[in-house]
Amino acid sequence: MSRPPYPPEFRRQMVELVRAGRTPEELAKEFEPTAQSIRNWVVQADRDEGRREDGLTSAEKEELARLRREVRQLREEREILKRAAVFFARETDRPR
Numbered sequence: 635m636s637r638p639p640y641p642p643e644f645r646r647q648m649v650e651l652v653r654a655g656r657t658p659e660e661l662a663k664e665f666e667p668t669a670q671s672i673r674n675w676v677v678q679a680d681r682d683e684g685r686r687e688d689g690l691t692s693a694e695k696e697e698l699a700r701l702r703r704e705v706r707q708l709r710e711e712r713e714i715l716k717r718a719a720v721f722f723a724r725e726t727d728r729p730r
Contacts, residue, residue, distance in 0.1 A: 648661055648675055649675050649679045657669075
């Protein structure tokens, strides 16, 4: 069972503590997230703030997810239209 995501403010606080000199391992012992989760948050914050360029920013990730949902929906709609076109083509070819 997975737990709900940590609130953004909590993640920001963990990032600030790492930047202030605490290690992810120390924070993991004191708080609940794993040291790896905290390291991931620091890397993502660095990307979002322009300190790193080796991956997508949070805004880019959100846009990518939105575009993927949109593409999936458009493909579904296209399939429905194809089936409707086939159905109506058969209906109009039938003798009355």
